[in-house]
Amino acid sequence: MLENRQAVRSPTALRMQIGARLRRLREEKGIGRAEAGEAIRGSASKISRLELGRHGFKIRDVLDLLDLYGVHDHDRRDSLLDLVREANKPGWWHTYSDVVPAWFEQYLGLEQSASTIRNYEVQYVPGLLQTPDYARAVIALEHHDATYEGFDRRVCLRMARQRILHRTVTPVRFWTVIDEAALRRPIGGPETMRGQIEHLITVSETMPNVQVQVLPFSAGGHVALGGPITIVRFAEDDLHDVVYLEQLTGARYPEGQEADRYQEIMDLLAIRASRPSATTTFLKDLLDDF
Secondary structure, eight states, X not given: OOOHHHHHSOHHHHHHHHHHHHHHHHHHTTOOHHHHHHHTTSOHHHHHHHHTTXXXXXXXXXXXXXXXXXXXXXXXXXXXXXXXXXXXXXXXXGGGTTTSOHHHHHHHHHHHHOSEEEEEESSSOOXXXXXXXXXXXXXXXXXXXXXXXXXXXXHHHHHHHGGGGSOSSSOOEEEEEEEHHHHHSOTTOHHHHHHHHHHHHHHHHHOTTEEEEEEOGGGOOOTTTTSOEEEEEOSSTTSOOEEEEEOSSOEEOOOHHHXXXXXXXXXXXXXXXXXXXXXXXHHHHHGGGO
């Protein structure tokens, strides 16, 4: 079983913390990204990726940046370098690198580092709440040409991700809005869907850190019809929320005003969706359709 500390302080969160510290140091000195990039034989875009925690850190680069920013205190330097060494250790999900595309690894690190995850799903039940049978059916659609071993490992990975909801210390708070269409789509057949809906009912009634809402057809059209939205929040005060938009073969991380807009959309979805108590009733009634 994963240790709670490892689950919270994942390499991704550590990289984001390091990046945030380096950004503050750079801004305090009034140094632009281009100048900082030259100091590490890179570019402004590389500095941007480092400061966002989306690129691994090399000890040499961090030392050069600390020199540029005038940080010569040994304790401060050693403290940051210790974080870099810890951030360079692979997370547990790296053992699944053979079945995880590079673009998804970044999100796995964010997910495992989160304190709160807000989510909207239009096609499927969210992965963090899928049963093994339902997950198997979804993965069969997405990876119909995978070998049996690769297929089975994808299912195992999806189940392993769910441990963040069951940690004895600081379990992730998961708040999801599921479009009614996702619940009426017979993924895997009637038996699989009954098992999945029963699981959602159990989760809703027994897990205080999980809140499930259904966005019913009666809510009409809305601006989020295009695809899923995930917003990841961290316990660390110096880390901003991250908006994650998953697509068929990649992902986007909106920033600035675009990210703010997705925050607003999630708030609107939560208002228009059924209350958690009404959602449980809806799910129980839905069982009769399968």
